[in-house]
Amino acid sequence: MDGANLGLDLESSLGIAAVIDVNAAVLxxxxxxxxxxxxxxxxxxxxxxxxxxxxSLDGC
Known part of the structure; x- marks a missing residue:
């Protein structure tokens, strides 16, 4: 799996954005x-x- 990018593969095959876990957790x-x-x-x-x-969200 040299050079594989799981995030991009999931985004393209599922049509959803992959989010870094700590960013999702803080939100x-x-x-x-x-x-x-x-x-x-x-x-x-x-x-x-x-x-x-x-x-950094608008209004916060």
Whole structure:
């Protein structure tokens, strides 16, 4: 599977956008989780790597 790009393959075959997991997680927390109603939310995740997300949505 050298050179394979799972995200692009899923997008083209399913017709949906693949989203980086930490970006999806921070948006979920801001919209309906621990960060609901907060103007700023920072989300850090540690797994096989370290990721962070800080959503910038209009009106927030």
């Amino acid at each position: 979920a927390e801001q919209q309906g989780g621990a960060g609901k109603g907060c103007a700023s939310v920072v989300y850090v995740t540690i797994g096989t790597g370290i990721g962070a997300g800080w959503p």
